[in-house]
Amino acid sequence: MQMSNYLFFRTRCEAALAFYTACGLGQVTEIMRHGESGSPLKNAAMKGKVMHAKFEGPGIRFYASDNDDAEPMRGSAHILMMDDTRATTELFARLAEGGTITTPLGIQPWGDYYGKLTDRFGVQWMLNCALAARA
Known part of the structure; x- marks a missing residue:
């Protein structure tokens, strides 16, 4: 499965x-x-x-x-688990073009480099890099 x-x-x-x-x-x-x-x-x-x-x-x-009857995207997000802060920053910037950043990339209370955005097509993305110290 x-x-x-x-x-x-x-x-x-x-x-x-x-x-x-x-x-x-x-x-x-x-x-x-x-x-x-x-x-x-x-x-x-x-x-x-x-x-x-x-x-x-x-x-x-x-x-x-x-689908002509598709409902607006909501309530779900793609989460990308990353292992390189530079790649995370670059991908986040590309996905954010024309979209809305809801959580700017940064070190979060749980210690990871994380950000969240909604892209220009209404899809939510979360990028999380657990190896922030390797930046």
């Missing part, structure tokens, strides 16, 4: 996945589109949008799609 997140966007899934690729998180390894290859199409406006995608990178796997 393995748990993975599934992100639902209304129509911006492809742009979000391109953004995560540009941030260096990984790449799309599977993609299916609404109305193609025999997939059902309930809404003509969704034709060609992402029906299902798999995104993978080192230590990362999640799924995503466009």
Whole structure:
């Protein structure tokens, strides 16, 4: 058994996945589109949008799609457990572009280098680096 997140966007899934690729998180390894290859199409406006995608990178796997009835993202976050403060700082800055930082990166009461943000697509990210002393 393995748990993975599934992100639902209304129509911006492809742009979000391109953004995560540009941030260096990984790449799309599977993609299916609404109305193609025999997939059902309930809404003509969704034709060609992402029906299902798999995104993978080192230590990362999640799924995503466009759904015209998707609810706004809330109540969940991706947490990335990092082992290098410089890489944590750089990735945090890339993910934060056009988004909102909710907890600036810094040493937290539990001793880790941590920050939280909501990216430009409404996805929450937490980056935690337990090896802050190695910065």
